[in-house]
Every structure is written in C-alpha cells, then in structure tokens.
Amino acid sequence: MFYREAGDFKTSYVDDSQTFPIKFDRYRYYVVLAVAFGIIPFIINDYWANALLLPFLIYAIAAIGLNILVGYCGQVSLGTGGFMAVGAYACYKLMTAFPDVSMFIHVILAGGITAIVGVLFGLPSLRIKGFYLAVATLAAQFFLVWLFNRVPWFYNYSASGQINAPERDVFGIIITGPNAPAWATYMFCLIFLTFCAVVARNLTRGTTGRKWMAIRDMDIAAEIIGVNPLKAKLTAFAVSSFFVGVSGALFFAVYLGAVEVGEAFGIQKSFLVLFMVIIGGLGSIFGSFAGAAFLVLLPVVLKVVGVDVLGWPTDIVAHLQLVIVGGLIILFLILEPHGLAQLWRVAKEKLRLWPFPH
Amino acid sequence: MLDNSEGYVTEDGRKIGGVVMEMKNITLRFGGVVAIKDISFDIREGEIRAIIGPNGAGKSSMLNVISGFYVPQEGEVWFHGSKRPPMRPFEVAQQGIARTFQNIALFEGMSVLDNVMTGRLAYMKTNILQQALWKGKAEAEETENREAVEKIIDFLEIQHIRKTPVSRLPYGLKKRVELARALAAEPKLLLLDEPMAGMNVEEKEDMSRFILDVNDEFGTTIALIEHDMGVVMDLSDRVVVMDYGKKIGDGTPDEVRNNQEVIDAYLGVSHD
Numbered sequence: 001m002f003y004r005e006a007g008d009f010k011t012s013y014v015d016d017s018q019t020f021p022i023k024f025d026r027y028r029y030y031v032v033l034a035v036a037f038g039i040i041p042f043i044i045n046d047y048w049a050n051a052l053l054l055p056f057l058i059y060a061i062a063a064i065g066l067n068i069l070v071g072y073c074g075q076v077s078l079g080t081g082g083f084m085a086v087g088a089y090a091c092y093k094l095m096t097a098f099p100d101v102s103m104f105i106h107v108i109l110a111g112g113i114t115a116i117v118g119v120l121f122g123l124p125s126l127r128i129k130g131f132y133l134a135v136a137t138l139a140a141q142f143f144l145v146w147l148f149n150r151v152p153w154f155y156n157y158s159a160s161g162q163i164n165a166p167e168r169d170v171f172g173i174i175i176t177g178p179n180a181p182a183w184a185t186y187m188f189c190l191i192f193l194t195f196c197a198v199v200a201r202n203l204t205r206g207t208t209g210r211k212w213m214a215i216r217d218m219d220i221a222a223e224i225i226g227v228n229p230l231k232a233k234l235t236a237f238a239v240s241s242f243f244v245g246v247s248g249a250l251f252f253a254v255y256l257g258a259v260e261v262g263e264a265f266g267i268q269k270s271f272l273v274l275f276m277v278i279i280g281g282l283g284s285i286f287g288s289f290a291g292a293a294f295l296v297l298l299p300v301v302l303k304v305v306g307v308d309v310l311g312w313p314t315d316i317v318a319h320l321q322l323v324i325v326g327g328l329i330i331l332f333l334i335l336e337p338h339g340l341a342q343l344w345r346v347a348k349e350k351l352r353l354w355p356f357p358h
Numbered sequence: 359m360l361d362n363s364e365g366y367v368t369e370d371g372r373k374i375g376g377v378v379m380e381m382k383n384i385t386l387r388f389g390g391v392v393a394i395k396d397i398s399f400d401i402r403e404g405e406i407r408a409i410i411g412p413n414g415a416g417k418s419s420m421l422n423v424i425s426g427f428y429v430p431q432e433g434e435v436w437f438h439g440s441k442r443p444p445m446r447p448f449e450v451a452q453q454g455i456a457r458t459f460q461n462i463a464l465f466e467g468m469s470v471l472d473n474v475m476t477g478r479l480a481y482m483k484t485n486i487l488q489q490a491l492w493k494g495k496a497e498a499e500e501t502e503n504r505e506a507v508e509k510i511i512d513f514l515e516i517q518h519i520r521k522t523p524v525s526r527l528p529y530g531l532k533k534r535v536e537l538a539r540a541l542a543a544e545p546k547l548l549l550l551d552e553p554m555a556g557m558n559v560e561e562k563e564d565m566s567r568f569i570l571d572v573n574d575e576f577g578t579t580i581a582l583i584e585h586d587m588g589v590v591m592d593l594s595d596r597v598v599v600m601d602y603g604k605k606i607g608d609g610t611p612d613e614v615r616n617n618q619e620v621i622d623a624y625l626g627v628s629h630d
Contacts, residue, residue, distance in 0.1 A: 012501075013500075013501045013504040013505065013508075014497060014501055017500060017501075017504070199490045202489060202490050202491065202492035202496070203486070203489055203490055205492075206489045206492065206496055206500060207479065207482040207484070207489060207496075207499075207500075208486055208489050210468070210472055210475055210476050210479075211476075211479070213465060213467060213468050213472070214465050214468075214476050216465075216467065217464075217465035217466050217467050217468065218463050218464075218465060218466075220463070221459065221463035221464070221465070222465075222476075223446070223447045223448045223451075224425060224427065224447045224448070224450075224451060224457060224463075225448075225451055225456065225476055225477060225479065225539065225540075225543070226448050226451030226452050226479045226480055226543070227448055227476075227479060228446075228448050229448070235486060239486075283467065
C-alpha cells in the first residue's frame with residue numbers, strides 16, 4: 001500500500017533524475033544502509049563474515065565492475081579472474097613494499113593498476129566484437145594467470161609460489177591477516193562496496209553511461225551522433241577493471257589471506273562473476289547485488305538443506321550445485337534475459353497497482 | 359541561377375543566407391562501382407534542400423559523405439567556409455551536423471529521454487571524475503541539458519513517452535524520437551534520410567509539419583532525402599536530382615519538375 005508514486009510530485013529535474021524517485025524505495029535504501037553500517041557490525045561473527053557477508057560484498061564489487069563492461073557497454077569479457085588477480089598481486093606487492101601505508105590506499109592503487117591493465121587488454125575491442133572479443137579477453141585471463149605463476153617477482157620469490165597477506169591495519173584496526181576481527185573486515189569491504197555502487201550508479205545515469213549504452217545498443221549510430229567509440233570503450237574497460245581490481249585485492253587481502261593464483265583466480269572465477277551478472281541482470285546495478293547474493297547464498301543454502309537437514313553426502317551436494325547453477329543460467333537466458341533485476345522491476349510495477357490492477 | 363552569395367528570398371518570403379556546406383566535385387567509388395560521380399552542389403543557411411532520385415542513384419551515399427561515414431576518393435567538402443579534412447563521423451557530429459537514418463537507428467535499450475539526451479553529447483563538458491561524484495558540476499550540467507531536451511520533447515509532442523523504453527514504441531513515434539535526438543544537438547545542418555519512409559498519409563503530414571516548424575522556429579538548415587514527390591515539392595526550397603551517381607538537375611521544385619532529363623529519369627525514355 002505504501003508503494004505509490006501518486007502524490008509524490010517532482011518539481012525539479014534534479015528530483016526527477018534521482019536514483020530512487022519513489023519515496024518508499026528511498027526509505028528502504030536508507031534502512032538497508034542503516035542496517036548494514038549500524039547493526040550488522042555489532043552482531044557479526046566469524047562464520048557469518050567468512051561464509052556469507054565477505055564473499056557477497058567482494059563478489060558484488062566484481063559483479064558491478066563486470067556489469068559496467070558487459071551490461072552497460074556491451075563488451076563481453078571472460079577475463080574477470082585475470083583482472084582480479086592483477087588487483088590481488090598489485091595489492092600484495094604494495095602491501096609488502098610499503099608496509100606503513102594505509103590499506104585503503106593500497107586497495108585503491110591496486111584498482112588503479114588493474115584499470116591500466118584493463119585498458120591495455122581493452123584495446124582490441126575497437127576492432128573486434130562479440131565472440132571474438134570474448135576470446136581475446138580469455139587470452140588475457142590465461143596470460144595473466146600464467147604471468148603470476150611464472151614470474152617469481154610477483155610472489156616475492158616465496159618457495160610455495162603463493163602470496164600471503166601480511167597483517168596490516170587502517171587507523172590502528174587490523175584489517176588483514178588471521179587476527180583481523182570480523183566486524184573490521186566486514187566494514188572495510190562494505191565501505192568499498194558502497195563507494196563502488198554509488199560511483200557506478202552516478203556514472204551510468206549520466207553522460208558516460210549514456211555513451212556506454214549507445215555503444216552497446218548500436219555502435220555505428222553512436223559514432224554518428226558524436227560518441228568517440230575508442231574513448232567510450234576504453235573508459236568502460238578502465239572503470240570496470242578498477243572495480244574488478246578492487247574486488248580482487250579485497251578477495252586476496254581481506255577474505256582469503258593466502259592465494260594460489262590458478263586456484264583463486266582461474267577461468268572458473270571469470271565464469272562465476274559472469275553468471276552473477278547474467279542471473280542478476282545485465283545493465284543493472286541492483287542486478288549485480290542480486291546476482292552476487294544469489295550465487296553466494298546458493299551453495300550455503302544447499303549445504304544446509306542437503307547435508308545438514310537431509311543428510312546427503314557432501315560430494316553429491318557439491319555436484320548438485322553445479323547442475324542447479326547451470327540449469328538456472330539456461331532458464332534465465334530463455335525466460336528472463338534481464339535477470340533477477342527485471343523480475344524485481346516487474347514485481348514493483350505490479351505492486352504499484354496493487355491491490356487494484358486494472 | 360543562384361550564384362549570388364548573399365542568398366535569396368523564397369516564394370513564401372523566407373530569407374535564405376549564404377552557403378553553409380558546399381560539395382565540390384565529389385566522386386565516391388566502391389571498388390569498381392562508382393556510387394557518386396563528380397557531383398557539386400551547395401546547401402545554404404536556413405534552407406530546406408532535398409536530394410531526390412530513383413533507387414540506387416547514390417542519395418544515401420551522398421548523405422553518408424556529408425556525415426563523414428564515407429570518405430570520397432575525389433572532391434572536397436567545404437563547411438562554413440573552410441575545407442573539411444577527412445574526419446571520423448563523431449568529429450563531424452561535434453562540428454554540428456546531426457542526422458537521422460533511413461532505418462531507425464535508436465538505442466533500443468534506453469528510454470526516450472536518454473536517447474534524446476545522447477543528442478546533447480557535444481554540450482557535456484564534465485570529466486569522468488566529476489560525473490562519478492555527481493553532486494555539483496555533473497548534476498548542474500545534467501539539469502541544464504535536461505531543460506534543453508525537454509524543450510525539444512515538448513516541441514515534438516512526445517512528453518507522454520518520455521520514460522518509455524524505445525523498444526516499446528511504434529514505428530512512427532520512433533521516427534519522431536530519432537528526429538528529437540538529432541534536434542537536441544542544435545545542429546547547424548540537419549540531415550534527414552527518408553524521414554517519411556513507411557508512414558501513412560497522416561503520419562507524413564505530421565512529420566512534414568515538424569520539419570517545416572523546425573526550419574521555421576530554430577532556423578535549422580535541413581538536407582533531406584525523400585521518395586514522396588508530393589512531400590519533396592511542397593517542403594523543399596531547392597532540389598538536387600541524382601541518377602546513376604550523376605547530378606541531372608538542380609534548382610527550385612518548379613524548375614526541376616520541368617527538367618527534361620529529370621522527367622526521363624523518372625518516367626523512362628523510349629529507345630526508338
């Protein structure tokens with residue numbers, strides 16, 4: 001009954017172009033923010049942080065990044081895992097080289113370095129499109145993983161070939177390493193996610209976003225009305241890679257703590273993030289959240305239901321998860337190519353007329 | 359006849375200014391096919407210039423040369439008194455030439471408002487960091503351009519579909535949205551590639567009215583391609599007639615109508 005736009009008059013263009021034009025949406029957003037920042041940090045424990053919240057926050061950043069590239073700019077990328085690895089290794093090198101610098105700066109710089117690498121691998125996008133570009137980014141994925149495996153400088157010549165996050169703090173609060181408290185790691189990731197989501201939303205609702213979408217929908221027409229395709233595509237690669245790099249840095253430094261590149265950032269990671277974007281909804285910031293939440297929650301729910309409640313063997317449940325994700329991808333592609341975000345949009349449109357649909 | 363560089367006055371009393379765009383001896387080839395052969399003509403400020411001709415005459419190729427999509431092998435394009443170097447289409451757009459397409463080229467995934475807003479790209483000066491912040495410069499710029507866009511939306515009477523995704527619109531409205539997008543750029547020269555293709559009589563009348571209004575209210579110079587002879591003769595001030603890539607006529611609608619070569623091209627010639 002609250003979900004109405006009637007009576008909520010917009011008297012300026014600023015009001016009309018805000019992120020949540022409907023009052024109820026706006027208040028819901030404030031409530032979510034208040035809970036995320038004001039309540040969860042006080043009740044969080046290690047299990048919730050590591051099993052659900054941290055992976056959700058970090059994958060949501062990666063999904064927003066990939067969504068900018070695939071959903072908004074229409075450039076298919078299978079190199080997400082590789083770019084996350086760039087973020088992770090950049091962060092590692094920075095953390096070990098400059099131990100006194102704040103983690104905030106390390107993570108942002110890691111994102112910046114990934115953005116540069118992303119632009120380099122985005123250059124072919126000017127000449128090739130669609131499947132061919134996907135294959136080119138796939139090359140980036142394999143090349144980057146190979147690079148971090150084979151060049152010992154990247155893992156500081158450690159015997160195992162792994163990278164381990166040393167203990168670092170922000171304003172005296174330990175963020176990385178085994179002694180980091182759950183609430184601190186959670187808050188650290190949450191701040192980055194909020195920042196990334198707001199920036200992504202601001203970019204996609206303004207000129208930059210319209211350029212990206214114009215390129216996505218019809219690149220020839222976009223060029224004829226004055227979009228420089230090279231610039232538009234490369235900014236998409238840069239912004240997308242920045243977010244993906246930030247998520248890679250957080251994934252390594254805050255969440256895992258120790259990383260072996262082929263395992264943590266292999267091709268499967270690229271697909272996982274791509275699935276999040278497809279299931280969540282291409283071209284929607286909310287969709288990136290929904291997709292990340294869905295694919296992080298699914299294994300946990302399956303494990304609780306399958307192993308703990310029904311008593312099935314663990315391996316069966318693990319395989320079942322692959323089957324379900326695969327099936328869902330196909331279902332979404334056929335039934336709702338715009339993903340969970342579109343389902344949510346349809347639900348909202350229905351809700352607007354409820355209880356008197358005409 | 360119209361060699362006077364000061365312009366001329368049309369039958370209905372509109373003043374036409376100096377030359378805005380001049381095509382000098384344009385030749386365009388695709389391999390062995392000569393699409394345009396040594397064509398010269400000019401477009402004057404404030405006039406409605408039509409390019410007509412039978413199918414395959416090279417009209418669309420001509421428009422593509424003007425909008426920078428094709429680079430002619432020979433000839434020069436002069437815009438506002440200076441020779442235009444070969445440039446990419448987006449640079450031509452930034453110079454103030456906007457166009458619509460024969461088969462609509464809108465951005466289907468975006469709303470009408472966003473589509474029309476893309477027409478204002480040349481006026482968007484904020485950088486990506488300012489846009490990421492949104493508050494301040496980017497928001498002010500967005501609002502300013504939104505006002506300009508809303509004027510165009512009012513003008514073309516598409517207020518009711520402002521927030522509708524373009525993919526949901528019927529054909530006639532899409533054509534109008536495309537015109538809105540081109541107009542939003544406040545172009546110095548507006549190119550319309552068959553603005554009335556596939557429309558019924560009523561829609562054609564609407565579109566003709568809009569074209570005349572645009573020319574009248576904003577003083578926009580318009581070059582258009584059209585097949586409907588009635589429309590062309592009524593709307594345009596001067597007409598270029600093309601056939602097989604060559605120019606066979608140029609002048610006022612009346613002059614062109616009585617040109618023997620033009621009549622031959624349209625009606626055919628007996629070969630006895």
